[in-house]
Each structure stands twice: as C-alpha cells, then as structure tokens.
Amino acid sequence: MVSASIVGVLAGLILAPLLGGIINRVKALFAGRSGQPLLQPYRDIAKLLRKGAVFSTTTGEMFGVGPAIGVAAGVVGLTLLPLGGSRAPVAFSGDFLLLLGLLALARFCIVLAALDTGSAFEGMGASREVAFSALAEPAMLLAVGALVRATDAQSLSAAVGAVWKQVWQPSMPAAVLVAAALAVVLLCENARIPFDDPNTHLELTMIHEVMVLDHSGPDFGLVLYGGALKLWIFSALLAGVLVPVRCGSPWLDAVATVIGTFCVAAGGGAVESTMARLRLVRVPQLLVGAAVMAALAVLLVR
Amino acid sequence: MGWEIDPILVTLVLVNLLLLGGSRLVTCIRLVAVQGVLLGILALLVQVGWSPTRAVLLAGGSVLLKGVVFPRLLSRALRGAEIRREMEPYVGYTPSVLLGLAMLALTVWVSSRLTLPLPAASHLLVPVALFTTLTGLFLIVARRKAITQVLGYLVLENGIVTFGIALSHEAPLSVELGVLLDVFVAILVMGIIVHNIREDFDHIDTDRLASLKD
Known part of the structure; x- marks a missing residue:
C-alpha cells in the first residue's frame, strides 16, 4: 500500500523540471514560435550530468558543495510540502x-558558492539575490502565517488541507490576498520576469543567473534541478491555495493540485510573455506590496 | 451581508495603500475616483435594505460627483502644470506604505475596543472607515504638492462617509446631501486655487508658499 503522500514527493521529484518546460512552451506560444520540446529541461x-566540470583555481570546497546542498534542501522541503x-x-x-528555513539554506549555500569564485561579478549577483530575498521572505512568512492563523493549524499540511473551509468560505478576500502575495514571492524567488529575466545574459541585468555562471557540468545540472525543485515547492503551495479541491480522497486532491501546479506554471509563462522586467528600484516596492497584502490577510482572518 | 461587502472593503484598503505608495498624480486621481465609485456601491449594498429610493439617490449622486466630476476638475487643474509625479515627498513611498500598514493595524485594534450604538454591517466597516480617514490625513501631511493634498482631503472625506455608512440610518438625507455639496464646493475652490498658484508661481509645492511674505 503506497500512500498518496509518498507519491506526492515522488511526483515532485520527477515532475519538477517539467514546470520549466511548460513555462517555456507558454512563452513560445505567446511569441508565435513552436518552442523547445516540453521535456527539454530534463535533457x-x-x-x-554526463559532462565533466571545470573548476577555477580560486574556488574552494564551498563551490562544489553549494549546488548539492541546494538540491538536498529542495528534496527535504518536498517531504514537508502537502x-x-x-x-x-x-x-x-x-x-x-x-520549509522556509530550508529554502533559505539552499539560497545561502548557492550564494556562498558564488562568493567562493572570488569574482566581483558573481558577488554583485549574490548581493542582489540576498537583498531581494530579504524582502521576499517576510512576505512569504506573512502569507503562510495568514493561512496558519486562519485555519488554526500548526502544520502546513493541516493549514493547506483546510484552506477551503477555513479561509475561502469565511473570508474570500483574505484567500485572494494570500494567493496574490504567494504569486509575487514565487516570481521573485524563482528569478522569473518582473524581477529577473532567466533568459538574459547581459551583465548588469541578471541576478540569479550571474551567481551560477562559473558552475559547469554536473554542478550546473544540480543547480538547475535545485531551481526546478524550488519552483515546484512554490507552485504547489500556491496551487494548494488556489485550487481548493478537498473531496476527501487524498489521491483526487493530489491530482487536482498537480494540475493546478501546471496551471500556475502556465500562468507564470503568461506573465513572463506579457510583462517587462521591472526597474531595479521598483522591485523592493513590489515586494513590500506583497508583504503588505499578506499582512492585510493576517489582519482579515480571525 | 458581510460576505458581499467584504471584498469592496478590502479593495478600499488596497486603494488606500496604493495611494500611499503611488507617485503618478494621474494614477492617484484615478484611484480616488475608483474609491468614490466603490463607496457608492458600498452605500447602495448596505442601505438598500431599509430605504431603496434614498440609497439609490445618494449612491448615484456620490458616484457621479466622486467618480466623474471631481477627477475631471482635478485633471483640469493638473493639465497645464508641468508635473506628472509627486517628487520628493516628506515621507517616501515605501515607508508610507509600511506606515499605512501600521495605521491599519492600529485602526483594527481601536475599533475592536470601540462600542458602537448599533451593530455595523461588517466587522471590517469601522476599521476601514478609520483607516481611510487616517490615510487622507497622512496624505495631507506627508505630501508636498497642492494637488496631492486635495486628494488627501477627498480621501479623508471618503473615510468619514464610510463611517457614516456604518451607522447610516441615523443621519438624515439632507445632511448627507449637504455634505456632498460641501465637498463639491471645496474641490471646486481648491481646483481654482491650485490653478492660480500654478499661474502665479509655476509650481504647486505648498512648502515653498511658507516663505511668502507680504
């Protein structure tokens, strides 16, 4: 007897890179291209993973350890994710x-690995990444805090499980605000477009991308996979709030949420195709806005 | 009842926060217009139960004035002026939004300790009314341009109207219509004043008026 929760973790491990493929296909659709295959991220x-790696002589231990810890934190995070x-x-x-601590740990290690290269350029990216996440984390914490306060649950599983009965039904605006805050944090933390352009390789504009420039081969593969896991965690959490299908059977609920997760990724692709990147000075304002929305949700729920 | 009007109240709060964080004057004028329209809908939803004609009349008048006439007047006052944004406010935009959040928490706390003579339609109505009033006051105090201060005055008035909605069948129709008329005249006069300040001094920064000596 395999329980639905174990399958949920396996689904996360297997399907996570697919989200990137979906986003790319949606972007291609908007641009009128046929786009890369859906499974391109896996390839x-x-x-x-098959390639060899090149290590700069200035790098130390941390450079190799960072991506591995990033993936490990993502896998452990998946086991906490309903x-x-x-x-x-x-x-x-x-x-x-x-869960928030694990995500922070992953980021911390990637940042350390970036600083380990000794490149001023990567240091700049690391500094931006940390500056943005310092604003995104309170927003995330407040959003999850609103869920937990509304549902009177201590664990994430119980809070997300009761989201329809305890958040949507008594106070729909609060649920919408939480979802909006989570969506903004998702876009920021995963370096998606209003905050960071994952396609850009222009020196002064990229944030996340610049931190991992020196990684190559298996290390870079791990960075990509860790990023995919992170995207999955955020998207599944958002889908858990946005798709409040709670029909009692854990299997059906899980399937509905996985479909919701794909829809969240497609929505992310649509945002990415229709929006321009924000100016760097506007980014903190948007993140503070997300934090304020989440705080408003905390005040709304009783 | 609470289920229908809560989304409107939350939108009102969001509009207030956007006003605190917005620098484009055209957007701010539109936001205040949206707030006026929302207030009209709110009044209609809350009051239609006990006197439909009166509710429709008041809501219609308020939507027409605050949603159409005031934005026109203000845009006209703004048009010739070579300003599009409120630059260098006394309190920056991000701190303003955070202060707004603190004000909201304060009003929620205050209204939880407030005993009303009759039950409000929603537990959010009183905090939102107080918060809108405070936002208006804050805009008057913390912004430099005359036009933003006029907007602050309008938001302040919106907050008082919201408070009135919470306890509405206490206030007679003539009082409410009188208030609307007063606000209309006030905005008209302020629009003319802003226009004249700009004509004479080529700017509408009120802080620079302090150094005027006759």
Whole structure:
C-alpha cells in the first residue's frame, strides 16, 4: 500500500523540471514560435550530468558543495510540502518555518558558492539575490502565517488541507490576498520576469543567473534541478491555495493540485510573455506590496 | 451581508495603500475616483435594505460627483502644470506604505475596543472607515504638492462617509446631501486655487508658499 503522500514527493521529484518546460512552451506560444520540446529541461540536466566540470583555481570546497546542498534542501522541503488535501509525509507543528528555513539554506549555500569564485561579478549577483530575498521572505512568512492563523493549524499540511473551509468560505478576500502575495514571492524567488529575466545574459541585468555562471557540468545540472525543485515547492503551495479541491480522497486532491501546479506554471509563462522586467528600484516596492497584502490577510482572518 | 461587502472593503484598503505608495498624480486621481465609485456601491449594498429610493439617490449622486466630476476638475487643474509625479515627498513611498500598514493595524485594534450604538454591517466597516480617514490625513501631511493634498482631503472625506455608512440610518438625507455639496464646493475652490498658484508661481509645492511674505 503506497500512500498518496509518498507519491506526492515522488511526483515532485520527477515532475519538477517539467514546470520549466511548460513555462517555456507558454512563452513560445505567446511569441508565435513552436518552442523547445516540453521535456527539454530534463535533457539539459541529463546532458550536464554526463559532462565533466571545470573548476577555477580560486574556488574552494564551498563551490562544489553549494549546488548539492541546494538540491538536498529542495528534496527535504518536498517531504514537508502537502499536495492539496493530501498530507505531506512529514508534518509537525511549526513545519512551515522549517520549509522556509530550508529554502533559505539552499539560497545561502548557492550564494556562498558564488562568493567562493572570488569574482566581483558573481558577488554583485549574490548581493542582489540576498537583498531581494530579504524582502521576499517576510512576505512569504506573512502569507503562510495568514493561512496558519486562519485555519488554526500548526502544520502546513493541516493549514493547506483546510484552506477551503477555513479561509475561502469565511473570508474570500483574505484567500485572494494570500494567493496574490504567494504569486509575487514565487516570481521573485524563482528569478522569473518582473524581477529577473532567466533568459538574459547581459551583465548588469541578471541576478540569479550571474551567481551560477562559473558552475559547469554536473554542478550546473544540480543547480538547475535545485531551481526546478524550488519552483515546484512554490507552485504547489500556491496551487494548494488556489485550487481548493478537498473531496476527501487524498489521491483526487493530489491530482487536482498537480494540475493546478501546471496551471500556475502556465500562468507564470503568461506573465513572463506579457510583462517587462521591472526597474531595479521598483522591485523592493513590489515586494513590500506583497508583504503588505499578506499582512492585510493576517489582519482579515480571525 | 458581510460576505458581499467584504471584498469592496478590502479593495478600499488596497486603494488606500496604493495611494500611499503611488507617485503618478494621474494614477492617484484615478484611484480616488475608483474609491468614490466603490463607496457608492458600498452605500447602495448596505442601505438598500431599509430605504431603496434614498440609497439609490445618494449612491448615484456620490458616484457621479466622486467618480466623474471631481477627477475631471482635478485633471483640469493638473493639465497645464508641468508635473506628472509627486517628487520628493516628506515621507517616501515605501515607508508610507509600511506606515499605512501600521495605521491599519492600529485602526483594527481601536475599533475592536470601540462600542458602537448599533451593530455595523461588517466587522471590517469601522476599521476601514478609520483607516481611510487616517490615510487622507497622512496624505495631507506627508505630501508636498497642492494637488496631492486635495486628494488627501477627498480621501479623508471618503473615510468619514464610510463611517457614516456604518451607522447610516441615523443621519438624515439632507445632511448627507449637504455634505456632498460641501465637498463639491471645496474641490471646486481648491481646483481654482491650485490653478492660480500654478499661474502665479509655476509650481504647486505648498512648502515653498511658507516663505511668502507680504
């Protein structure tokens, strides 16, 4: 007897890179191109894992360890992540703090690896990444805090499981605000367009991309996979709020949430195709706006 | 009842926060217009139960004035002036938004301790009314341009109207119509004043008027 929660983790591990493929296909659709195959991210990762790596002589231990910790944190984070009504394999009171901590740990190690190269350029990217996440994390914490406060649950699984009965039904505006804040944080944390352009390789504009420039081969493959896991965690969490299908059967709930996750990715692609990147000075304003929306949701729920 | 009007109240709060964080004057004027229209809908939803004619009359008048006439007047005052943005406010935009959040928390706390003579239609109505009033006051105090201060005055008035909606069947129709008329005259006069300040001094920064000596 395989429980739905274990399958949820496996689905996350297997399907995570697919989200990037969906985003790229939606962007191609908007631009009128046929686009790369849906499974291209898998091929990229497989190709990179087979390649050899080049290490600069200035790098130390941390350079190689960073991407591995990034993936490890993502995998552990997946075990805490509920898929809609189906509980996560690991759920205890306060586990949402651990999930946020794991995401922070992954970022911290990637940043350290970037600084380890000794390149001023990567240092600049690292500094931007940290500056943005310092604003995105309070927003995320407030959004999840609103969910937890509304549902009176201690664990993320219980909070997301009760999102329809305890958040949408009594106070729809609060649910919409939480979803909006989570969506903004998703775009920021995963270096998507209003904050960072994943396609750009222009020195002064890229943020996340610049931190991983020196990684090559398997290390870069791990960076890509870790990024995909992170995108999956955020999208599944957002889908858990946006798709409040709670029909009692964990399997159906999980399937609905996975479909919701794909829709979130498609929505991200649509945002990316229709919006321009924000000027750097506007980014903190948008993130503060997200934090304010989440705080408003905290005040709204009783 | 609460289920229908809560989204409107939350939108009102969001409009207030956008006003605190927005620098483009045209956008601010539009936001205040949106707020006026929302207030009209709110009044209609809350009051239509006990006197439909009166509610429709008041809501219609308020939407017409605040949603159409005031924005026109203000845009006209703005048109000749070579300003599009409120530059260098006394309090920056991001701090303003954060202060707005603090004000919102304060009003939620205050209204939870406030005993009303009769129950409000929604537990959010009173905090939102107080918050809108505070936002208006804040805009008057923390912004430099005369036009933004006029907008602050309008937002302040919107907050008081919201408070009136919470306790509306206490106020007679003539009082509410009188208030609308007063606001109309006030905006008209302020529009003319802004226009004249600009004609004479080529700017509408009120802080520079402090050094005027006769």
